[in-house]
Amino acid sequence: MSTIVLLAVTGLGLGALYFLVAAGLSLIWGLMRVLNFAHGAFFTVASYAAWSASQALASASPWLQWFVALLVGMVTGGLFATLSEAVLIRPLYQRHIGQVLVTVGLALATVALVEGGFGSDPRPVSMPAWMSATSPLFGAAIANTRIVAIVAAALVLLLLLFFLRRTRYGLIVRAGVENRAMVSALGIDVQRAFTLVFAIGGTAAGLAGVLAATYYGTIDPARGTSMLISAFIVVVIGGLGSITGSALAAVIVGLLQQFLNFYAATGVGDFAVVILLAVVLLVRPAGLLGASS
Amino acid sequence: MNARAPLLELHDLRVTIGESQILQGVSFTVREGGITGLLGRNGVGKTTTLRGILGLVPRTGSVTLAQAELTALATYEIVRRGVGYVPEDRDVFAGLSVEENLRLAERPGAAHRYDLVYELFPELRERAAQRAGTLSGGQQQMVSLARALLNADNRILLIDEPTKGLAPLIVKRVADALRRAAEVATILLVEQNLAVAHRLVKDVIVLDQGRVVFSGDVEELIGDPVLARRYLGLAAAREVH
Ligand SMILES: Nc1ncnc2c1ncn2[C@@H]1O[C@H](COP(=O)(O)OP(=O)(O)OP(=O)(O)O)[C@@H](O)[C@H]1O
Ligand SMILES: [Mg+2]
Numbered sequence: 001m002s003t004i005v006l007l008a009v010t011g012l013g014l015g016a017l018y019f020l021v022a023a024g025l026s027l028i029w030g031l032m033r034v035l036n037f038a039h040g041a042f043f044t045v046a047s048y049a050a051w052s053a054s055q056a057l058a059s060a061s062p063w064l065q066w067f068v069a070l071l072v073g074m075v076t077g078g079l080f081a082t083l084s085e086a087v088l089i090r091p092l093y094q095r096h097i098g099q100v101l102v103t104v105g106l107a108l109a110t111v112a113l114v115e116g117g118f119g120s121d122p123r124p125v126s127m128p129a130w131m132s133a134t135s136p137l138f139g140a141a142i143a144n145t146r147i148v149a150i151v152a153a154a155l156v157l158l159l160l161l162f163f164l165r166r167t168r169y170g171l172i173v174r175a176g177v178e179n180r181a182m183v184s185a186l187g188i189d190v191q192r193a194f195t196l197v198f199a200i201g202g203t204a205a206g207l208a209g210v211l212a213a214t215y216y217g218t219i220d221p222a223r224g225t226s227m228l229i230s231a232f233i234v235v236v237i238g239g240l241g242s243i244t245g246s247a248l249a250a251v252i253v254g255l256l257q258q259f260l261n262f263y264a265a266t267g268v269g270d271f272a273v274v275i276l277l278a279v280v281l282l283v284r285p286a287g288l289l290g291a292s293s
Numbered sequence: 294m295n296a297r298a299p300l301l302e303l304h305d306l307r308v309t310i311g312e313s314q315i316l317q318g319v320s321f322t323v324r325e326g327g328i329t330g331l332l333g334r335n336g337v338g339k340t341t342t343l344r345g346i347l348g349l350v351p352r353t354g355s356v357t358l359a360q361a362e363l364t365a366l367a368t369y370e371i372v373r374r375g376v377g378y379v380p381e382d383r384d385v386f387a388g389l390s391v392e393e394n395l396r397l398a399e400r401p402g403a404a405h406r407y408d409l410v411y412e413l414f415p416e417l418r419e420r421a422a423q424r425a426g427t428l429s430g431g432q433q434q435m436v437s438l439a440r441a442l443l444n445a446d447n448r449i450l451l452i453d454e455p456t457k458g459l460a461p462l463i464v465k466r467v468a469d470a471l472r473r474a475a476e477v478a479t480i481l482l483v484e485q486n487l488a489v490a491h492r493l494v495k496d497v498i499v500l501d502q503g504r505v506v507f508s509g510d511v512e513e514l515i516g517d518p519v520l521a522r523r524y525l526g527l528a529a530a531r532e533v534h
Contacts, residue, residue: 171397175386181349182384186398186440187372 002140007258009137013146013215015254016153020208021231022238022246023160024081024201030177030241032194033096037103038084039205040228041110046077046206047219048114051125062128070210077206078199085198090191107225114221122218131214145215152211153250156204160243169196177241233273237280239290248288252276297324300479301346301449306354308338308345315341317503318354323449323496328471328480330494330511332487334526337500339483340381343451347371347378358448373400375448377441377478379455385436387426391417394425398440409477410439413470431463438467442474449479456486468493487525491515499524 021043028036050073057065084106092098131148134141164170172193176183184190212227213219234253238245253273260269280287301323308316316338323329331339345352348368356363363371372378386394395417399405411418414435420428425436434455441450455471456464468489474480475493484490490497490511497514499507507514507524514520 168396171389171393175389175393175397178386178388179384181368182380182386183397184368185347185349185372185378185380185384187369187400187444188397189367189369 001138003262005138005140006142007262008255009140009142009146009150011255011258012251013143013149013254014257015250015252016149017208017212017215017227018230018234018253019153019247019250020156020204020211021227022234022250023156023243024197024204025228025231026235026238026241026243026246027173027177027197028201029235031173031180031197032089034089034099035096035103036089036201037100037228038088038106038110039103039201039231040224041107042077042081042084042202042205042224043209043212043227044110044114044221044224045080045209046073046202047209047213047223048118048221049073049076050206050210051123051213051219054126058126062126065126066128066131066214070207073210074203074206077209078203081198081202081205082195084202085195089198090194107228111221111225118221120221122216122220124218125213127214127217132217145211145217149211149215152207153247156207157243157247160200160204163200164243169193173197230273233277235287237277237287239287242287242289245287245289297326299323300325300359301481302355302357303342303346304355304357306342306345306352306356308341308350308352310341310350315503316345316352319345319500319503319505320354321498321505321508323479323481325479326475327495328475328482328493330490330497331481331483331500332485332490332497332514332525333500333506334524335485338503339500340453342500343378343380343453343481343483346451347376375444375446377444377447377450379437379441379450379452381453381457381483383430383433383437385425385428385433387424389425390422391425391428391436392421394436395439395443398443400444400446402446404445405443406445406477407443409473410442413442413466413473414439431459431467434459434463434467435470438470438474442470442477445477447478449481450474451481453483454485455482456484456489464489487515487521 021039025036025039028034050069053072054065054069057068088102088106089099092102131144134143135147164174172183172188176190176193180190212223230253234246234249238249256272256276257269260272299322304320306316306319319342331342333339341350344350346356348366348371358374361374416432417435417439425433438455441447455467459467464486471480471493482494494511497509497511498505499514501524
């Protein structure tokens with residue numbers, strides 16, 4: 001029993017990180033039809049910015065250090081994303097191959113620059129003692145970092161749903177996912193919604209960058225890329241443009257990986273995720289909760 | 294006949310998509326008030342003309358609204374100058390509710406004519422919470438028309454085949470709505486149903502192969518079987534005669 005709880009919470013924690021990256025990816029694709037390969041770079045830059053901030057505050061209290069790092073990571077992710085959209089992606093409006101190339105280039109360049117500046121080895125992160133401790137849950141000792149990631153992702157999900165369903169910009173984004181041209185034909189500057197979506201997606205990826213550092217206890221220049229791949233899988237399984245779909249798929253993928261890697265053999269879980277992706281693409285090409293058509 | 298002021302003027306509008314020149318220099322004037330018809334056979338460029346006015350397709354030439362040049366503006370800026378659009382495919386947002394479709398169309402700073410919209414289409418109030426994608430074709434057309442009618446500062450409405458594919462009863466209601474709409478804004482109407490066009494329209498512009506081939510009074514066009522057949526096609530000519 002305690003093993004199952006442990007695996008479930010660990011899987012959910014992983015799913016939480018996937019979701020935070022996938023949410024922005026999904027909205028960006030849904031609204032702008034941009035496959036944003038730079039999304040992992042937002043994650044990576046944010047985690048290194050957060051790490052640097054917490055180093056600079058080494059003498060402050062661990063909680064203050066952590067919260068400042070969290071804030072720095074989110075702001076960095078949001079700003080980096082906004083800037084990338086304005087400088088690299090906007091000029092290539094509707095030139096999809098160009099956008100793919102430019103975001104792939106940005107991703108590669110970012111990883112190289114981070115490795116140049118900080119080295120390619122993982123670096124340990126400091127965090128409040130409570131974070132690295134465990135809490136008992138149904139007989140299992142659950143690492144608090146998992147709980148933090150899950151709670152944060154759940155909050156982000158709620159905030160995103162509120163944004164999408166209850167605000168005017170959310171309405172614009174939902175309509176824009178369906179038919180961008182018609183939104184502008186109603187007198188709405190869709191470009192501004194694009195920029196906002198990039199900012200939101202980058203902020204969520206930045207949050208994921210900081211939480212992943214806490215989750216794994218290290219930062220690593222390569223982690224953004226592997227997160228991006230998992231997030232792409234989550235987005236496709238959940239349905240492009242659907243936030244609840246991404247949340248659902250992130251949970252499924254996280255749990256599947258944990259349980260099969262444990263009960264079958266290491267690697268089986270990751271393989272199963274790829275099989276699941278293939279099955280979804282064949283049976284429901286629009287994804288679990290994607291709009292079919 | 295008192296000369297009404299020109300409201301919308303196109304001068305040498307050209308649209309090229311890929312290799313094909315779809316509009317080859319379209320020039321016409323829509324005068325203030327009433328409904329002006331934009332007619333022509335299938336595929337002559339009526340929809341492209343409306344999309345060109347709105348900047349939804351790349352174009353050259355000039356489009357002015359009340360003497361103000363629109364061609365350099367983005368689509369959303371053109372619309373904010375007071376242009377309403379009812380596209381050929383209705384283009385309601387299927388995943389949004391009726392109420393959300395209308396709310397999205399509300400332009401900030403303008404007065405919103407919900408009273409007029411609900412007077413013409415009371416079912417939109419009853420179905421406010423329904424997803425627009427689950428409405429019938431006629432109801433979707435009502436949503437699309439309502440979005441254009443909603444903003445009280447719209448000066449001209451570009452309406453593309455609003456009766457296409459609708460049952461006769463709904464066609465009549467749409468026609469009535471257009472007549473009411475014409476009391477509050479100028480309308481440029483693309484309409485393939487000649488009986489409807491005949492009833493609503495006074496000035497007509499006829500396109501053929503990307504060019505204006507006729508511009509004048511509707512009676513002059515429809516009253517002349519040879520002209521009607523040449524510009525509107527045989528079936529269309531039979532419809533009225
Ligand atoms: N996006 C496009 N790409 C290529 N050709 C196009 C495109 N849009 C329109 N055309 C072509 O341009 C011509 C004019 O099309 P348009 O839709 O403007 O005509 P229309 O008068 O509105 O026709 P209909 O009565 O069928 O609605 C047609 O031959 C059409 O095939
Ligand atoms: Mg057409």
